[in-house]
Amino acid sequence: MTLKEITILIADYSDYLVVLVAALSIIRFRKSSFFKVLTTYCLSLASLYTIATILARQGVNNWLVYHLIGVVEIVFAFILYKQLGLKKIWTLIFVTVLILYFADSIYVAISDYNELALNPKAEVYFVNHLGLSGGLLFILILGINFLWTLYKKEEVQEIGKYSIFYITSGITLYAGGAFFVHLYSSIIIDPEMSDDIFFYSWIMVAGLTYFKFILITIGLWYAKDE
Amino acid sequence: MASGTQKMNSDFTIILLGTFAMTFMITVMFAFAYLYQKKINRKRIELTQIEELLRSEELKSAYALLEGQDKERQRVANDLHDRMGGQLSTLKIFLDLLEGTNLDTKQKELITKLQSSAQTSIEEVRSIAHDMSNSTLNYFGLQKAIEHLCEVISESKKINVTQHIEINVELSTELMRDLYQIIQELITNTLRHAQASKIHLELNALRDGINLIYEDNGTGFDSSAPYKGIGVRSLNMRTERYNGTVIIDSKLGKGTTFIIEIPSV
Incomplete structure (x- = not known):
C-alpha cells in the first residue's frame, strides 16, 4: 500500500468519524442546553452523512444531502453559540446568511439541471460554493466572536480543561480551513485543473474534519468534570 | 507549454x-x-x-x-x-x-x-x-479574658484563633496577668511577623502545674539561631519568674510552636 493510498483510506473515513462522536455525545450526555444542542448536531450530521454514503453507493446523486449538511452546519453552529450568549444582531445576520445559502442552492440546482437538460453528458457538481463559503465564514466569525468574548470576560480559569473551548475550536478550525477550500471550489473542480489539486483539497477537508471531531471528542471528555 | x-x-x-x-x-x-x-x-x-x-x-x-x-x-x-x-x-x-x-x-x-x-x-x-x-482580665477572669482576646483577633476573618482552656486552680492576679500578657505577646508576634492563617492555643492550669501550648501555621523561623527578639526575651523573663521553661519549635515555612511550662503553683 502506497502512502497516497493510506492517505486516501484515512481521508475516506473522516465522514464516518461523526458517527463515533455522535455515539460519544450520547454516552457523555450532559443536561446543559449547549450539550443537548451538540448531541442533536452530531446525530443530525451522522444521519445525513450515512444517507449520503448509502445514496452514493447506490449511484444516486446525493447533492441535496450535502446541501442539507451545509444547512445543519450553519443552523447548529448558530444555536450552539446562541447558548453561550449572542447579541440580537447575530440573529439577523444568521437569517441573512441562511437566505443567501438557500438562494445559492436553488440557483445552482436550476442552472446545473438546465445544463444537464441541454447536455446530458455535461460535468455538473451542484456545488453551492458561494452559499457554503458564506455559511462557513459566518461560523468562523461566530467562533472568533466567542473567543474574543471569552478573552474579555476572563471567567474560565483553566482554558486547557474547558470543554466548550475545545468544541468551539474544532468547529471554528474546520470552518476556517473549509471556507478557503469551498471559496476556491469552482477552480478546484474545474476540469482544466490537475487532479492533484482536487486530491489535495479533499485531503485538507478530511484533515480538518478529523481535527474538528477530535477536538469535539476532547471537549466531551472534559465535560464530565464540569 | x-x-x-x-x-x-x-x-x-x-x-x-x-x-x-x-x-x-x-x-x-x-x-x-x-x-x-x-x-x-x-x-x-x-x-x-x-x-x-x-x-x-x-x-x-x-x-x-x-x-x-x-x-x-x-x-x-x-x-x-x-x-x-x-x-x-x-x-x-x-x-x-x-x-x-x-x-x-x-x-x-x-x-x-x-x-x-x-x-x-x-x-x-x-x-x-x-x-x-487590667482590662477584661480582672472583670471576668483569665479564661474569659483569653477567649475575648481570641474573639477580637478572629473578627479580622483572616486569622482563625481557636483555644482550649482548662483552669482548675486559683491563680494569683500577677500570674494571671503574666499568662495573659504572654499570650497577648505571642499573638502579637504572629500577627506582626508570621503571616499565619491559624492560631491554636491550649492552656491547662492544674494542681501539678501550668502548661501552655501555642501554635501558628505561619512562616516560622529558625529556632536554633542564637538571636532571639525582644518578644521571646520578655516571654522568657515572665516565665522564669515562676521557675518555668519555654520550648520553641519552629522551622522556616513550617509554623511555630511555643510550649510554656510552669511548675506547681
Missing part, C-alpha cells in the same frame, strides 16, 4: 494558500489558548498579591484594635484615678477641715458619715481604676 507552467503555478498557489490557511487557523487556536492562560495566570498572581496586602492590612487593623482597646481602658482608668480620685480626696480634706470647727453633735455625726463615705468612694475609684487597667 506556457499554459502548462501557468496551470502548475496556479496549483502551487492554491496548495500554498490552503496549507497556510490551515496552519494559520491551528496556530491561532494555540496562540489564543496560550495568551488567554498567560493573562489569567497574571491576573491570578495580581489577585493573590492584593489579597495578601488586604490580609496584612486587616491584621494590622486587628492589632490596632487590640492596642486601641487597651489604650482606651488605660485612659479611662487614669482619668478615674487622677480626676475623680483627686476630686474625692479634696472633698475628704475639706470634710477633715470641717471636723475641727464648732459643730453640734448631729453635724459632727453627719461629717463623720460623709468622711467615711468619701474614703469608701476614694478606695472604690482606685479599685475600679486598677481593675480597668
